[in-house]
Amino acid sequence: MPNDTCHCILLRKASRKVSSYYDEALAPLGVNIGQFSLLRNINRLAPISLTDLAVQVELDRSTVGRNAKVLERMGLVAIGHGEDQREAMLTVAPQGHAILKQGAPLWDGVQDDIEARLGAEKTRQLQELLAAL
Amino acid sequence: MPNDTCHCILLRKASRKVSSYYDEALAPLGVNIGQFSLLRNINRLAPISLTDLAVQVELDRSTVGRNAKVLERMGLVAIGHGEDQREAMLTVAPQGHAILKQGAPLWDGVQDDIEARLGAEKTRQLQELLAAL
DNA sequence: GCATGGAGCGGGTATATACCCGCGGTTCGA
DNA sequence: TCGAACCGCGGGTATATACCCGCTCCATGC
Numbered sequence: 114m115p116n117d118t119c120h121c122i123l124l125r126k127a128s129r130k131v132s133s134y135y136d137e138a139l140a141p142l143g144v145n146i147g148q149f150s151l152l153r154n155i156n157r158l159a160p161i162s163l164t165d166l167a168v169q170v171e172l173d174r175s176t177v178g179r180n181a182k183v184l185e186r187m188g189l190v191a192i193g194h195g196e197d198q199r200e201a202m203l204t205v206a207p208q209g210h211a212i213l214k215q216g217a218p219l220w221d222g223v224q225d226d227i228e229a230r231l232g233a234e235k236t237r238q239l240q241e242l243l244a245a246l
Numbered sequence: 247m248p249n250d251t252c253h254c255i256l257l258r259k260a261s262r263k264v265s266s267y268y269d270e271a272l273a274p275l276g277v278n279i280g281q282f283s284l285l286r287n288i289n290r291l292a293p294i295s296l297t298d299l300a301v302q303v304e305l306d307r308s309t310v311g312r313n314a315k316v317l318e319r320m321g322l323v324a325i326g327h328g329e330d331q332r333e334a335m336l337t338v339a340p341q342g343h344a345i346l347k348q349g350a351p352l353w354d355g356v357q358d359d360i361e362a363r364l365g366a367e368k369t370r371q372l373q374e375l376l377a378a379l
Numbered sequence: 380g381c382a383t384g385g386a387g388c389g390g391g392t393a394t395a396t397a398c399c400c401g402c403g404g405t406t407c408g409a
Numbered sequence: 410t411c412g413a414a415c416c417g418c419g420g421g422t423a424t425a426t427a428c429c430c431g432c433t434c435c436a437t438g439c
Contacts (some may be wrong), residue, residue, distance in 0.1 A: 119353070120360050121261075121268045121279050126304055127376040128254075129396080135254045146254050147425070152299040164387060167275040168424075171259055176426050178388070199434050220252070227253050227379070230352065235375060237254065242372050245364060246398040262426080297417060311418070316394075332404050332417040337384070356394050386435075395425075405416075 123185070124246075134227070142212055149216050151180055152209055160202040162195065184209070186198055194226045257379075266359070269353045275345055276320070282349050284313055285322055285342055293335040295328065317342070 135146035144152070154170055155161065163181065167174040181203055184190040189209035195202040205213070228236045268279035279284070287293065287303055300307040311373065312337055317323040322342035328335040338346070361369045 118357075118373065119279075119283060120269075120357065121264045122283050123373065123376045124257065124261040124264050125280075125395095127379045128257040128303070129304075131254045131257050131379050132369065133397095137350075141307075145424080147258075149326060150255050152254060160385075171262075172425090177388080179390095180397080180425075182389095193439050197387080197435070201388070213250045222252075224427080231375070231378060235378070237374050238371050240251065240256065242364070242375065246260045246263055246327070258425095266427095278394080295417075305395090306397050308398080308417080308420085312420095315396075315419095330405075330417080334418070381439090382437100383439105384435100387433085389430105389432085391428105391430085391433090397418090397423085400419105400421085400422105401435085402419085405414100407412105407414085409414100409416090 120246075131227070135220065135223050139216055142216055142219070144189075144216065145208060147180065147211070148184060148187075148189075149220065150239045152184060152205065152213060154211055155184075155190060156182075156205045159204045160193075160195070162200045162202055164200075166203060166216045171212070189195070253264045253379075264360070268353065268356050271356045272349055273350055275352070277322075277345060277349070280313065281317060281320075281322075282345070282353065284310070285317060285338065285346060286324060288314075288317075288336045289338045289346055292329070293326075295333045295335055297333075299336060300309070 118187055139149055155234060157244060158169060161167055163178050164174055167177040181190055185192050189206055191204050191206045193202050252286050265279055272279060274281055291302060296311050297307055300310040314323055314325060322339055322345055324337050324339045326335050
């Protein structure tokens with residue numbers, strides 16, 4: 114069984130490659146696709162706790178916590194406290210809103226490029242397959 | 247544009263999830279899918295230098311070097327020197343061959359599960375799409 | 380009102396991954 | 410033959426990611 118048919122390895126390769134497309138497009142803003150996506154989610158759900166955000170984005174809580182801390186250092190996200198003193202409530206800082214606004218067209222560009230390259234039918238297939246895995 | 251249509255994020259999610267399937271299956275052997283796949287490649291191409299291996303698996307050389315070092319610590323891979331004193335030549339150690347043998351059916355199991363779940367046609371589509379990205 | 384169990388987080392540890400820099404070995408031209 | 414260009418690697422740094430442990434805070438039963 115040739116190694117280059119391993120679904121996992123192919124997925125990881127594709128994931129790295131496609132991530133780099135988005136990363137390059139967003140590079141002028143100083144954020145990568147993971148950070149931009151997390152920022153979008155925080156914006157969509159704010160104010161939200163680390164635990165809830167982790168559930169939403171399907172990542173480990175500690176991962177989201179560390180990633181959020183990077184965004185905080187960048188001044189894009191504010192980490193405050195909810196009524197429950199244990200909860201770290203996340204909101205998007207003004208600078209973060211600017212990044213969201215500037216990044217949207219860049220993100221759209223990559224997204225459109227990919228869909229143009231694949232075509233509508235295969236784009237649909239891709240979304241369906243990835244969801245089915 | 248809803249965030250959950252981002253091709254990149256969907257790919258990354260799928261990649262993490264599918265990786266965990268293989269990781270769980272290989273867990274009894276103490277290796278993850280990345281390590282198992284790298285071991286297979288080293289076995290297929292041995293003896294091979296870090297640089298050449300990195301090209302083959304489409305990863306950064308330093309990444310391959312660090313991953314190989316982990317395999318060496320585990321006693322699965324031997325890192326020697328070629329004629330060129332600069333080259334680190336990789337070969338599979340006896341213990342590594344044992345892992346390859348024991349891991350093969352476990353890997354096959356996950357691979358078959360996925361293909362059974364998707365069906366032949368969609369499996370083909372997936373391979374095609376991932377290669378096209 | 381207090382003890383106990385549970386929830387939310389931070390941080391430790393480990394791998395995965397990439398980029399960059401510096402060291403040392405090779406090679407080739409002058 | 411000897412220096413310059415070049416190549417292969419290791420290691421530093423940074424993010425991504427997960428699991429586990431321990432701390433703190435909260436809520437509930439007694």
